Amino acid sequence: MGKMKLKKLEAKKFYANQLYIQAIECYTECLNFDPAHSFYNAIIYQNRAQCKYNLSLYPESFTGGSYDLGVPPSSNDFILRTLDCSSSISENPHYLKPRLFELKLLVQLERFAHLLEKAVLLLKAFPDNKEVKKMHVYVVQQLQLRRERVEREVEKGFSEKTHYDVLEISRTASELEIKKAYRVKALMWHPDKHVEKSEEERLFAAAYFRHVQQAFDVLGNRDTRKAYDRELLFKNRRSTHNFGQTYYKGSAHYSDTGYKY
Numbered sequence: 001m002g003k004m005k006l007k008k009l010e011a012k013k014f015y016a017n018q019l020y021i022q023a024i025e026c027y028t029e030c031l032n033f034d035p036a037h038s039f040y041n042a043i044i045y046q047n048r049a050q051c052k053y054n055l056s057l058y059p060e061s062f063t064g065g066s067y068d069l070g071v072p073p074s075s076n077d078f079i080l081r082t083l084d085c086s087s088s089i090s091e092n093p094h095y096l097k098p099r100l101f102e103l104k105l106l107v108q109l110e111r112f113a114h115l116l117e118k119a120v121l122l123l124k125a126f127p128d129n130k131e132v133k134k135m136h137v138y139v140v141q142q143l144q145l146r147r148e149r150v151e152r153e154v155e156k157g158f159s160e161k162t163h164y165d166v167l168e169i170s171r172t173a174s175e176l177e178i179k180k181a182y183r184v185k186a187l188m189w190h191p192d193k194h195v196e197k198s199e200e201e202r203l204f205a206a207a208y209f210r211h212v213q214q215a216f217d218v219l220g221n222r223d224t225r226k227a228y229d230r231e232l233l234f235k236n237r238r239s240t241h242n243f244g245q246t247y248y249k250g251s252a253h254y255s256d257t258g259y260k261y
Contacts, residue, residue, distance in 0.1 A: 003033060004033045004034065007026050007030050007033070008026070008027075008030055011023045011026035011027050011047065015047070018054075020051040020052070020054050023047075023048075024048055024052060024055075027044050027047055027051065028048065031044055031045070031048075038091040041088075042088045042089075042092035042095045042098070043095070045084045045087045045088035045091060046084065046088040046095070046097055046098045046101065049083065049084035049085040049088065049101060050101070052084065053101075053105065083102070085101045086098075086102065089102065096126060096129070096131070096132070099122055100131060100135050102118070103115065103118060103122070103138075104135070104138075106118070107139065107142045112146060112199045113198070113199065116139060119135065119139040120136070122135070123136045147199075147203065150199070150200050150204075151203060151207065154204050154207040155207065158207070158211055161211075163214070163228065166208075166211045166214075167185055167215050167216070171232075175220075178216070179216075182212065182220065185208075185212045186216075189205050189208040189212055190205075191205055191209060193205070
């Protein structure tokens with residue numbers, strides 16, 4: 001234990017001086033002293049996780065427990081279960097610090113799958129802990145902000161689409177063609193078909209499905225379709241008129257004093 005404590009103190013000094021790579025190397029040596037000492041190793045894993053976090057080295061590649069001190073690429077080859085904070089949790093599930101750290105890290109990495117579930121489980125395990133309550137609120141807020149951001153991006157893509165564009169049919173489509181297109185699109189974009197996808201893909205599918213429903217609600221009824229067609233016609237005429245005005249203002253025209261711009 002004497003060597004362990006000395007090496008840990010050495011790592012702490014490096015950390016205090018922001019020499020994170022040297023601190024990581026010391027903590028790695030600490031883990032080799034007594035692999036069976038779960039309580040101690042949980043602390044060491046978390047300390048090393050903090051060093052690597054400060055170096056922005058997450059996530060870490062799955063290389064049989066080894067780690068890379070270079071800047072990791074953001075690809076799916078990097079999986080969160082190999083992170084040091086996860087190892088710390090495995091060593092000691094009752095150690096709160098790495099569990100809070102893991103949630104913070106998942107938010108910053110935008111790994112939102114199962115994030116709320118983890119936050120809820122942690123709150124159930126530590127219902128009276130102020131830090132846990134604060135982290136739960138933070139996770140919920142971040143998920144909401146993420147959802148709103150993705151929804152805005154998705155809606156932006158639909159802003160220029162007509163109901164005909166959404167169903168991918170012509171404006172002269174028959175009632176039968178509209179119904180057929182609706183069935184195909186509704187089946188394709190139904191949320192139940194995208195349960196296993198990423199959150200962003202699920203939100204996109206939900207938005208597309210909503211627009212498909214809206215398109216059919218309008219085009220599937222003769223009266224609402226006629227009103228919608230008139231609205232489209234008015235918009236097209238107005239945009240053509242505005243274009244003509246813009247072109248005239250930017251073009252040369254003759255007056256008594258000569259050509260003006």
